[in-house]
Amino acid sequence: MRRVIHNFVITILVSGLLSGCGAGDKGPAETALKGVEEAVTAAKADASKYLPEQVGSLDAQVAALRDKFSKGDYKAVLSDAPALTAKAQELASAAAAKKAELTKSWEGLSSGMPRVVEAIKNRVDILSQSKKLPAGMSSETLDQAKAGLNQITEQWNAATEASKGGNLADAVAKASSVKVKAAEVLTLLKMPVPEALKA
Amino acid sequence: MEKKDPWAIPDSGSDSENKTGSGADAFDATQWHEVTKGETLWKIAEQYYGDGNLYSKIFEANRDILKDPNRISIGQKLRIP
Numbered sequence: 554m555r556r557v558i559h560n561f562v563i564t565i566l567v568s569g570l571l572s573g574c575g576a577g578d579k580g581p582a583e584t585a586l587k588g589v590e591e592a593v594t595a596a597k598a599d600a601s602k603y604l605p606e607q608v609g610s611l612d613a614q615v616a617a618l619r620d621k622f623s624k625g626d627y628k629a630v631l632s633d634a635p636a637l638t639a640k641a642q643e644l645a646s647a648a649a650a651k652k653a654e655l656t657k658s659w660e661g662l663s664s665g666m667p668r669v670v671e672a673i674k675n676r677v678d679i680l681s682q683s684k685k686l687p688a689g690m691s692s693e694t695l696d697q698a699k700a701g702l703n704q705i706t707e708q709w710n711a712a713t714e715a716s717k718g719g720n721l722a723d724a725v726a727k728a729s730s731v732k733v734k735a736a737e738v739l740t741l742l743k744m745p746v747p748e749a750l751k752a
Numbered sequence: 753m754e755k756k757d758p759w760a761i762p763d764s765g766s767d768s769e770n771k772t773g774s775g776a777d778a779f780d781a782t783q784w785h786e787v788t789k790g791e792t793l794w795k796i797a798e799q800y801y802g803d804g805n806l807y808s809k810i811f812e813a814n815r816d817i818l819k820d821p822n823r824i825s826i827g828q829k830l831r832i833p
Contacts, residue, residue: 665779672781675833687802749778
């Protein structure tokens, strides 16, 4: 009987000690988890637009941290939280850098490409009035150039719309395909290809 | 019209402004033509458009340096629209 009582007392003491430690870590763990969630939310504002492929990985790690918290593994939460907060901050910085890079690219494209398209349009208009095409240019070539100009115009409008909608990555991607097509059309028309279109 | 060669370039005595044509703008798609001896706007239009009748397009694009379509000078750099 004494042995049973002894074991019972020991069990009570140990479980009390363990639950005491857990309760002590819960508050800081909850604060750490909130800090991580706030950092991730802040990072995702730009990262989901400019570095979406990296957001998924971060979300998975936050979910794992929440899981540890819900299972009462507060020490693990406290241990993992700082690294995850740092990762979120790195992602926010990388997204800001990507946004700045795309903004710069779009500014260059949006000021330069309309002039290229205008030059193509002028030449196509003039050649369309010509009774005879210049040496080395067939009517099929001119037709190809006209079709190319239509594609360029459509793609450029789509790029502009993407930019207006705040999707710079999409706008720059579409504008880059306009650059490629414009270089093709300029070559068909025997016009010089600007440096910016040669890359 | 071309036979009379009304826009023959004088051999010397150019009073034109020269256009460099070397834009620093990476998106500059301007095509330039440097006038050589014996050229006329008609001939230049034929070269680029296949039709000399379109010479006025080149003249209008270069009104800043051309006062008369019959007078172009050797070495002038003309914008070809």
